Amino acid sequence: DEDLLLKNVSILEVLKSEVGALSNTSEQYSTQVQPPGTSHHIPQTIIVGVRKGGTRALLEMLDIHPNIVVAATEVHFFDWDENYVKGIEWYRNLMPFSYENQITIEKTPGYFTSLHAPERIHDMNSSIKLLIILRDPTERVISDYTQVYYNRLENRKSVQRFEDIVIKNGALNTKYKAIQRSLYDVHMERWLKYFDLNQIHIVDGNTLIKQPLKELQKVEKFLNLPPKILSSNFYFNQTKGFYCIRSDGRERCLHESKGRPHPVVNRTVLEQLYSYFREHNRNFYKMVNQSFDWH
Numbered sequence: 001d002e003d004l005l006l007k008n009v010s011i012l013e014v015l016k017s018e019v020g021a022l023s024n025t026s027e028q029y030s031t032q033v034q035p036p037g038t039s040h041h042i043p044q045t046i047i048v049g050v051r052k053g054g055t056r057a058l059l060e061m062l063d064i065h066p067n068i069v070v071a072a073t074e075v076h077f078f079d080w081d082e083n084y085v086k087g088i089e090w091y092r093n094l095m096p097f098s099y100e101n102q103i104t105i106e107k108t109p110g111y112f113t114s115l116h117a118p119e120r121i122h123d124m125n126s127s128i129k130l131l132i133i134l135r136d137p138t139e140r141v142i143s144d145y146t147q148v149y150y151n152r153l154e155n156r157k158s159v160q161r162f163e164d165i166v167i168k169n170g171a172l173n174t175k176y177k178a179i180q181r182s183l184y185d186v187h188m189e190r191w192l193k194y195f196d197l198n199q200i201h202i203v204d205g206n207t208l209i210k211q212p213l214k215e216l217q218k219v220e221k222f223l224n225l226p227p228k229i230l231s232s233n234f235y236f237n238q239t240k241g242f243y244c245i246r247s248d249g250r251e252r253c254l255h256e257s258k259g260r261p262h263p264v265v266n267r268t269v270l271e272q273l274y275s276y277f278r279e280h281n282r283n284f285y286k287m288v289n290q291s292f293d294w295h
């Protein structure tokens with residue numbers, strides 16, 4: 001049920017928050033005629049996740065770069081069988097027009113936790129560069145819950161308190177999908193079966209919120225692009241409480257579904273989540289040779 005809901009939610013998102021997130025990309029995308037010398041290219045880089053990690057912010061911020069073009073919507077090619085069977089040409093045609101010197105990027109957060117995505121992406125291009133944006137796993141669970149909460153409200157479905165989902169019979173409900181999606185080591189292991197660590201760059205989602213330029217400069221380096229994203233491309237919007245983008249003479253913030261207030265969670269429940277993830281986090285740090293200041 002939750003997966004079905006998620007799928008519907010994703011489609012809804014494509015229609016609402018994702019396409020509408022930044023009118024700039026969607027307008028360009030839907031009305032653009034093919035400029036001479038451009039064509040649809042298969043992405044040389046994919047943001048594969050994680051859901052609620054900050055994938056939309058990362059994609060839109062990378063779109064500032066003149067050598068980057070981004071797909072406006074989540075494509076779900078590698079994680080949804082009904083799309084994958086349509087073949088690579090179907091996928092390529094969904095990409096925006098780009099020049100030879102530009103990198104095409106798409107983001108589908110569901111790839112990170114998909115069982116098939118690593119192998120399928122590897123089959124398409126074994127030397128592709130992958131971006132994964134991660135944030136504190138507990139925060140990610142709460143963000144995931146918050147998204148489903150609002151979607152259920154919109155669809156007039158019943159909602160539950162966070163604590164009532166996360167704790168079952170006095171113990172942590174580790175079967176809860178949102179918790180499973182935060183087991184970064186478990187998912188990462190699948191990616192490392194197909195890709196070298198040096199093909200994968202991990203973006204710190206917590207840092208992207210507070211110091212976007214710092215994280216974007218690392219991505220520019222990873223993609224071998226000249227540093228073109230500047231501090232003047234960002235301004236802090238007090239009302240939203242997040243950085244917004246200034247580019248091509250326009251100012252834009254992400255859709256209101258990005259950066260929603262989270263519920264205040266019971267301290268004991270928080271501690272249970274922190275301690276559950278601790279071992280997984282340590283394992284993940286070892287796997288990727290990098291550590292993060294998660295709880």
Ligand SMILES: Nc1ncnc2c1ncn2[C@@H]1O[C@H](COP(=O)(O)OS(=O)(=O)O)[C@@H](OP(=O)(O)O)[C@H]1O
Pocket residue numbers: 050051052053054055056057109142143144146147208209242243244254257258259260
């Ligand atoms: N600049 C800026 N503006 C708004 N939001 C920002 C920004 N940078 C990062 N974020 C964080 O992005 C979180 C949503 O992540 P995703 O875009 O990956 O979500 S989704 O999986 O595509 O639904 C979203 O999570 P929530 O805070 O839970 O809404 C934000 O914390």
